[in-house]
Amino acid sequence: MKLLVIAGPPSAGKTALTKQIVRRFKDEMKIAYLKIDVVKAFEDVELNREFDILTKKVYSGDLCPDHAGVMVLGDAVEWAERNKADLFIVESAGLCLRCSPYLNQGLGIIVLSSISGIHAPEKMGAMVALADIAVVTKIDLVSQAEREVFIQKIKEVHPHIGLMETNALQGTSLQRLYQFIEKSEDIDKNHLVLKGSPPIGTCTICIGKKEIGWDHHFGVIKKLDGQIADYLYRGE
Amino acid sequence: MIREITVLPGKDKTGSLENFSEITLKAGETISIVGPTGSGKTAFISDIELLAQGDTSTGRHVLINGQPPSDELRYDPAMKPIAMITQNTKCFADLTAEEFLRIHARARKMHDKEIVYETIDLANKFTGERIRKDMKVTVLSGGQTRSLMIADAIMIGAAPIILLDEIENAGIFKQEVIRLIQNTGKIVVFVTHDPVIALLTQKRIIMGNGAVRKVLSQDESEVRAAQNLIELDKRVGIIREKLRAGHVITKEMISVNFG
Ligand SMILES: Nc1nc2c(ncn2[C@@H]2O[C@H](COP(=O)(O)OP(=O)(O)OP(=O)(O)O)[C@@H](O)[C@H]2O)c(=O)[nH]1
Ligand SMILES: Nc1ncnc2c1ncn2[C@@H]1O[C@H](COP(=O)(O)OP(=O)(O)O)[C@@H](O)[C@H]1O
Ligand SMILES: [Mg+2]
Ligand SMILES: [Mg+2]
Ligand SMILES: [Zn+2]
Ligand SMILES: [Zn+2]
Numbered sequence: 001m002k003l004l005v006i007a008g009p010p011s012a013g014k015t016a017l018t019k020q021i022v023r024r025f026k027d028e029m030k031i032a033y034l035k036i037d038v039v040k041a042f043e044d045v046e047l048n049r050e051f052d053i054l055t056k057k058v059y060s061g062d063l064c065p066d067h068a069g070v071m072v073l074g075d076a077v078e079w080a081e082r083n084k085a086d087l088f089i090v091e092s093a094g095l096c097l098r099c100s101p102y103l104n105q106g107l108g109i110i111v112l113s114s115i116s117g118i119h120a121p122e123k124m125g126a127m128v129a130l131a132d133i134a135v136v137t138k139i140d141l142v143s144q145a146e147r148e149v150f151i152q153k154i155k156e157v158h159p160h161i162g163l164m165e166t167n168a169l170q171g172t173s174l175q176r177l178y179q180f181i182e183k184s185e186d187i188d189k190n191h192l193v194l195k196g197s198p199p200i201g202t203c204t205i206c207i208g209k210k211e212i213g214w215d216h217h218f219g220v221i222k223k224l225d226g227q228i229a230d231y232l233y234r235g236e
Numbered sequence: 237m238i239r240e241i242t243v244l245p246g247k248d249k250t251g252s253l254e255n256f257s258e259i260t261l262k263a264g265e266t267i268s269i270v271g272p273t274g275s276g277k278t279a280f281i282s283d284i285e286l287l288a289q290g291d292t293s294t295g296r297h298v299l300i301n302g303q304p305p306s307d308e309l310r311y312d313p314a315m316k317p318i319a320m321i322t323q324n325t326k327c328f329a330d331l332t333a334e335e336f337l338r339i340h341a342r343a344r345k346m347h348d349k350e351i352v353y354e355t356i357d358l359a360n361k362f363t364g365e366r367i368r369k370d371m372k373v374t375v376l377s378g379g380q381t382r383s384l385m386i387a388d389a390i391m392i393g394a395a396p397i398i399l400l401d402e403i404e405n406a407g408i409f410k411q412e413v414i415r416l417i418q419n420t421g422k423i424v425v426f427v428t429h430d431p432v433i434a435l436l437t438q439k440r441i442i443m444g445n446g447a448v449r450k451v452l453s454q455d456e457s458e459v460r461a462a463q464n465l466i467e468l469d470k471r472v473g474i475i476r477e478k479l480r481a482g483h484v485i486t487k488e489m490i491s492v493n494f495g
Contacts, residue, residue: 114328115328117328117329117330118328118329118330118331119330141324142322142324142326142327142328143320143321143322143324143327143381143385144285144318144319144320144321144322144389144393145319145336145340145385145388145389145392145393146327146328146329146336147313148313148316148340148343148344149329149331149336149339149340149343150329151313151343152313152339152340152342152343153339155343156342163311164311170292170293171291172282172286172288172291172292172293173286173288173291173292173310174291175289175291176307176310176311
């Protein structure tokens with residue numbers, strides 16, 4: 001089974017891109033789709049209705065969607081394999097800019113809209129840096145020069161990312177992405193790990209204390225590998 | 237070196253095959269695309285811009301010098317032989333005109349520092365509203381944006397193929413643009429509703445229902461008609477300026493004599 005993890009800010013065009021991918025591959029592969037969102041998502045119903053593929057959604061609630069992804073992805077991969085899927089597509093809400101949902105296998109795709117502002121590629125940290133491919137959407141809404149400036153900006157921040165641009169509503173120029181998907185290898189579900197180390201934050205804010213100011217809070221921010229991060233803080 | 241591009245037929249909006257075998261556009265040639273709104277004019281030049289390989293809504297293929305373009309030509313902005321001025325006259329990038337052009341020059345691997353200022357100077361030849369280098373591109377007017385993008389396409393895009401989508405509607409000096417852009421040895425394609433532009437180009441492609449309907453070549457009598465039209469167009473321009481300045485329009489100003 002091939003695995004695609006698609007991430008990106010809200011309304012970037014993740015679902016529009018997913019639909020193009022499904023349209024292209026639905027006749028040759030059995031496709032399963034999982035949407036991870038915070039409070040509300042409709043994609044599962046929509047994709048199921050439009051393409052009659054297997055779909056599922058999970059709400060992350062209090063957790064960041066990428067943290068939630070880490071917890072449920074194991075089960076989800078089981079689910080997709082049990083249903084004999086050949087291609088498993090995960091769409092992450094991508095609201096947390098500290099984490100990234102990409103795994104060590106399959107393809108990680110960041111979707112960025114060309115109208116999201118020129119500094120978006122720099123602000124998005126791991127979500128862009130750890131992706132294999134960046135797909136720039138909504139190119140129908142900007143001038144060619146502006147598209148080139150946006151692409152250049154991504155390249156300068158992430159020189160090795162595979163870049164492509166599309167009008168995701170029409171699926172223009174996605175041939176190269178389809179080739180990447182065709183060439184991507186089947187995953188081995190017993191050796192799936194996250195590509196990046198997510199920060200683990202435990203603090204009084206996380207557990208719901210509402211007071212503001214340093215006096216009222218303490219906490220530790222610790223990396224997964226045990227190292228203490230620089231930005232540790234304590235109540236004064 | 238780009239000698240020619242070839243467009244191979246795709247499908248119209250109802251899925252029927254287009255009725256031509258191929259359309260070849262040669263270096264130094266000017267082409268206009270005409271047809272009603274929604275007839276597929278923008279889609280046609282977008283196919284050229286994306287070097288379509290059956291992967292756009294029309295299903296057309298585009299060849300360069302008779303060959304399918306390499307991935308490098310298709311996907312590396314620095315290699316892209318095409319500059320397109322779209323109908324969009326809004327920029328979203330939160331950058332000044334100078335910063336914008338500088339990043340674009342980097343994307344196009346141009347290292348001459350002066351190019352940015354030369355581009356802004358050229359843009360100011362196309363618009364009456366002065367563009368300054370420290371203006372944010374997000375606040376430029378439609379005419380200013382269009383002028384800057386055309387100047388950028390000529391100077392920084394410096395591409396052998398230039399595609400212009402309805403430039404006449406954006407408050408710019410279109411005669412000046414055409415004068416500067418013609419005779420540069422480039423392939424220049426104008427999507428247009430303007431009869432002067434349409435008659436001045438060597439080839440005219442007529443669109444309908446998403447497909448190419450006809451391809452016409454310029455003939456002698458049309459060239460002469462175009463001269464008259466230019467005269468008329470100038471006259472309209474003068475009347476427009478007079479109206480703006482609050483003058484009363486007399487019958488004499490409007491009378492023309494076609495030779
Ligand atoms: N013009 C244009 N609109 C687009 C394009 N891609 C997406 N859209 C529109 O942008 C809006 C958001 O697209 P979605 O695909 O739902 O975005 P998303 O990333 O899945 O959004 P969330 O899952 O809600 O975070 C929709 O109205 C799409 O129709 C594009 O390339 N061009
Ligand atoms: N051959 C085609 N097949 C399918 N859709 C098409 C085709 N040609 C154009 N379209 C679509 O029709 C709409 C109008 O076309 P457009 O090129 O914008 O028209 P124009 O520029 O002439 O006003 C667009 O959404 C475009 O994608
Ligand atoms: Mg979505
Ligand atoms: Mg148009
Ligand atoms: Zn997170
Ligand atoms: Zn916290």
